[in-house]
Amino acid sequence: MKRIVVDPINRIEGHLRVEIKVDETTGKVEDALSSGTAWRGIELVLKGRDPRDAWLFAQRICGVCTTVHALASLRAVEDALGIDIPKNANYIRNIIAASQMVHDHTVHFYHLHALDWVSPVAALKADPAAAAALQNTVLDKYTLNLSGPVSFDTSAYAKDFPKATTAYFKDIQNRIKKVVDSGQLGIFAAHYWDHPDYNVLPPEAHLMAVAHYLNMLDRQREIVIPHIIFGGKNPHPHYIVGGMPCSISMNDMNAPVNTERLAVVDNSINLSIDLANGFYVPDVLVIGDLFVKAGYVDGGGLAGQRVLAFGDYPEDHYSGIANGDYFKNLLVRANGVVENFGQGVAKATFYPLEGKDLSDPNVLAEGVEHSWYSYPETGKDLHPWSGVTSPQYTGPKEGDKTHWKYLDEAGKYSWIKTPKWNGKMAEVGPLAKYIVVYTKVKQGIIGEPTWAEKFIVDQIETVSKLLNLPPEKWMPTTVGRTAARGLDAQLSAYISKYFFDKLVNNIKAGDTNVANTRTWDPATWPQEAKGVGLHEAPRGGLSHWVTIKNGKIDNYQAVVPSTWNACPRDSKAGYGAYEASMIDTKVKLAEKPLEILRVVHSFDPCLACATHLYDREGKELSVVRTDPYL
Amino acid sequence: MDKRDTLWELFQKKNISRRDFLKTCVALTSLMGLSTELIPQVVEAAEQKPLPPVIWLHGHECTGCDESFIRSQSPLASDLVLNMIALEYMDVLASAAGEPLEHHLEETISKYAGQYLLVFEGAVPTAENGIYCMVGGKPILETLKHAASGALAIIENGSCAAWGGIQAARPNPTNSVAVSEVVRGKPIVKVPGCPPIPEVLTGTIMHFALFGQLPPVDSQGRPKQFFGNRIHDTCYRRPFFDSGMFVENFDDIASKAGWCLYKVGCRGPEAYNSCGNMRWWNGMSYPIQSGAPCVACAANNFWDNDPFYERLPNIPVPNTIANADKIGGILAGVTAAGVVAHGVASYIQHKVHQSKEEKAHGAGQQPEGDRDNE
Numbered sequence A: 001m002k003r004i005v006v007d008p009i010n011r012i013e014g015h016l017r018v019e020i021k022v023d024e025t026t027g028k029v030e031d032a033l034s035s036g037t038a039w040r041g042i043e044l045v046l047k048g049r050d051p052r053d054a055w056l057f058a059q060r061i062c063g064v065c066t067t068v069h070a071l072a073s074l075r076a077v078e079d080a081l082g083i084d085i086p087k088n089a090n091y092i093r094n095i096i097a098a099s100q101m102v103h104d105h106t107v108h109f110y111h112l113h114a115l116d117w118v119s120p121v122a123a124l125k126a127d128p129a130a131a132a133a134l135q136n137t138v139l140d141k142y143t144l145n146l147s148g149p150v151s152f153d154t155s156a157y158a159k160d161f162p163k164a165t166t167a168y169f170k171d172i173q174n175r176i177k178k179v180v181d182s183g184q185l186g187i188f189a190a191h192y193w194d195h196p197d198y199n200v201l202p203p204e205a206h207l208m209a210v211a212h213y214l215n216m217l218d219r220q221r222e223i224v225i226p227h228i229i230f231g232g233k234n235p236h237p238h239y240i241v242g243g244m245p246c247s248i249s250m251n252d253m254n255a256p257v258n259t260e261r262l263a264v265v266d267n268s269i270n271l272s273i274d275l276a277n278g279f280y281v282p283d284v285l286v287i288g289d290l291f292v293k294a295g296y297v298d299g300g301g302l303a304g305q306r307v308l309a310f311g312d313y314p315e316d317h318y319s320g321i322a323n324g325d326y327f328k329n330l331l332v333r334a335n336g337v338v339e340n341f342g343q344g345v346a347k348a349t350f351y352p353l354e355g356k357d358l359s360d361p362n363v364l365a366e367g368v369e370h371s372w373y374s375y376p377e378t379g380k381d382l383h384p385w386s387g388v389t390s391p392q393y394t395g396p397k398e399g400d401k402t403h404w405k406y407l408d409e410a411g412k413y414s415w416i417k418t419p420k421w422n423g424k425m426a427e428v429g430p431l432a433k434y435i436v437v438y439t440k441v442k443q444g445i446i447g448e449p450t451w452a453e454k455f456i457v458d459q460i461e462t463v464s465k466l467l468n469l470p471p472e473k474w475m476p477t478t479v480g481r482t483a484a485r486g487l488d489a490q491l492s493a494y495i496s497k498y499f500f501d502k503l504v505n506n507i508k509a510g511d512t513n514v515a516n517t518r519t520w521d522p523a524t525w526p527q528e529a530k531g532v533g534l535h536e537a538p539r540g541g542l543s544h545w546v547t548i549k550n551g552k553i554d555n556y557q558a559v560v561p562s563t564w565n566a567c568p569r570d571s572k573a574g575y576g577a578y579e580a581s582m583i584d585t586k587v588k589l590a591e592k593p594l595e596i597l598r599v600v601h602s603f604d605p606c607l608a609c610a611t612h613l614y615d616r617e618g619k620e621l622s623v624v625r626t627d628p629y630l
Numbered sequence B: 001m002d003k004r005d006t007l008w009e010l011f012q013k014k015n016i017s018r019r020d021f022l023k024t025c026v027a028l029t030s031l032m033g034l035s036t037e038l039i040p041q042v043v044e045a046a047e048q049k050p051l052p053p054v055i056w057l058h059g060h061e062c063t064g065c066d067e068s069f070i071r072s073q074s075p076l077a078s079d080l081v082l083n084m085i086a087l088e089y090m091d092v093l094a095s096a097a098g099e100p101l102e103h104h105l106e107e108t109i110s111k112y113a114g115q116y117l118l119v120f121e122g123a124v125p126t127a128e129n130g131i132y133c134m135v136g137g138k139p140i141l142e143t144l145k146h147a148a149s150g151a152l153a154i155i156e157n158g159s160c161a162a163w164g165g166i167q168a169a170r171p172n173p174t175n176s177v178a179v180s181e182v183v184r185g186k187p188i189v190k191v192p193g194c195p196p197i198p199e200v201l202t203g204t205i206m207h208f209a210l211f212g213q214l215p216p217v218d219s220q221g222r223p224k225q226f227f228g229n230r231i232h233d234t235c236y237r238r239p240f241f242d243s244g245m246f247v248e249n250f251d252d253i254a255s256k257a258g259w260c261l262y263k264v265g266c267r268g269p270e271a272y273n274s275c276g277n278m279r280w281w282n283g284m285s286y287p288i289q290s291g292a293p294c295v296a297c298a299a300n301n302f303w304d305n306d307p308f309y310e311r312l313p314n315i316p317v318p319n320t321i322a323n324a325d326k327i328g329g330i331l332a333g334v335t336a337a338g339v340v341a342h343g344v345a346s347y348i349q350h351k352v353h354q355s356k357e358e359k360a361h362g363a364g365q366q367p368e369g370d371r372d373n374e
């Protein structure tokens, strides 16, 4: 038995460490731990601030999934204060969220995940002519001919389309060769390029994928242009509580949003549709297909047992979230939990997640058994609205507090808490969302699917046909988790278009409102209020919990997707999603655990998000007060 | 293996023509805000200067600064990462992980001792010997000091690295500080912003890549070419400020008309950055253009200069720009005198508190009638 440490896990947001115990003869992972190794205390910083500023602070929880924490925060504050945002603001926020989804997934797949599947070194062996032929085959075979509703069809043809010529691939290959020959490998240095898993794909697939890695590195910036127009910048675009600051006017040449600005957004959305259809979906499906054919259907972990999602994209007005109205109005009604999808959709069990569940401490709670915090009552989990976190750093099992050898899997070992649904662990993410929607539609729980829900079902069924495997076989796996993200990017590109069309139609109908400022003045607020903000973010279900007292934030908690997935184990609930998926993965060479990188990356880890919790009492550590006025 | 290419050699290897090489140099010259007379020097530098090795570390941060970095249009991130610098360590983009990656870091530090550029993103948590940010099983504080000792120069990338950023906002639970508070005796340039404008960061790195030294800086250690003016001085809404034409409430008719955002909290009068002139996405927009007041995200400890919708104190309007400028002058002066960390913010905060009592006076106009209905 060998104990392997991988720290830092690369190509992620934040700081993550994993340790695994591998049986070297069988390659079986006997035990695995996942640890968030940093803690920033942002919720503590939020305490006592103006709730109208909360989104600005919360947004800095993460800059990769920028904007998602701003959105969840705005929704939490608006829920608490009973603010109903105008239609246009809702459409604009949905466009920002959906374009973020396309962007985040694209960058994750090509720049943070692809190198677990493909290698620039292997690309050197490719025949450029065969690579061009492969590109054509891939476009023929792996393009999903699905499209969302488009009322203003402004794109004359697909502007961005993969190149499939011998000369192009020859040129890319020559460039890679020069980098490799120079010995200055830069970001490609020091990796296990000799790992046998880099032989699963033919050299031509490696060359094609590396070409697209470079292509997308330069194209991704254009996907988030809606953030620049509506929010002024990216990462971290601007909002206001009550709506958006970007006023709309067709009568003012200086207006933040007018026809010219809308055309810029439209152009970017068209591009994102082209990139998802022509690059991302075919690339992820051909790689997935070849891996599945080679027998790689492992890494499922919790996915086949229990997944959770909140759903998203309010169509129009809703009166609140904690009161459950929000769920009645969603384009993607993924709110709920599905157990045992691994046994087939017919045998899976669906549990709804509705308004009343949000405030029930028996349904949603967090524990700290293996986290570096202590609770007033040991063993009693707490609901986020009354969360307590007293940091209690205990150091490692071997080594000392500032120099770790091995962390202590029997004790505390992470800055991430353990969130639970009904006392159980659940996986979240695009795969979870897809499993929940598919189950709800197939079991008739959703009677009349929205176009987006139908789109999800169509995508899943088309891919199942392509792979010649039922959904329960390919979805709860490493490949399935990665493929679901690509499908979600395609869906999200059409969701951007859908809300863009709604925005234009609404302006056409004479409504240019973007902000509800009737309750802007804190004098209009109740003395005490609490709210929850939900968002189905790129990495899964996200919730922010705020309590407001006398116009100031009294308590702030965020239970983020990576908290659900990267959390440490629990003696009653079992392993967290990362840990379960690693245990479910076979490792060929203990010293070069490429399979572990691949399965952990398939979750798109985002650690700064997960490790910033603090307590309601706000136990202060080494507090330095340099501001005499506060 | 040891050979490091110059930009020109790299272009030759890649069969890119001399003409393209010269074109690139011209583009770089203007990108860095240098006069065209300096083009021959840029060409010479690019011909002779080997590609600088770069080590990029992360402390307490949100990775927004990396994301901003890859959004750069000129130079494109791909060109910069693969062609203009040798990015030897950056965990966010690196293929490798864990021990091999850490080993590569050590190799780079010793092989290129005294030659590499260190980019640090994020704040440095110093409480309890740095246990609040452990990377590779040890505090990032330790790795930073180690990597800094052999660096030729250091870039504090983003407001977290430059000032401590959001985690250093009150009550600063992890006692996070700027890089320059724990590293001394090295040339350090601050590239603040939350995040910095992509081209501001890549422009600073390019300057180093071509000239082998950091760009000229102001009294606070920021590149003058990007932080020389207040947003207020480069803002296209400034004529409205000067004429006393203000947005009074979000989404009022003045918001639609694009008037000055000062009264809804704009921090432009105290913000030094390139948002007003370069803008984001090469001129596409910036927060003010999208109707959002500036929050001065590149300013020292701007987080504690909240609430963000309270108007800045003591900038009388209209047509009395002298006072508004005075605030900027005082800010620069105070900081130059070495008042660190939260001093400046405290000053502003104090004024904000005062102004709350004073209540903003009502100078200003509104556009006539609802022009939407015209």
Ligand code: SF4
Pocket: A060, A063, A235, B060, B061, B062, B063, B064, B065, B121, B122, B157, B158, B159, B160, B161, B165, B166, B193, B194, B195, B196
């Ligand atoms: S400066 Fe802002 S964008 Fe950059 S790492 Fe810090 S919080 Fe993120």
Ligand code: SF4
Pocket: B231, B232, B233, B235, B236, B237, B238, B239, B241, B259, B260, B261, B262, B266, B267, B268, B269, B288, B294
């Ligand atoms: S106060 Fe703000 S919006 Fe007004 S001119 Fe100055 S920078 Fe521009």
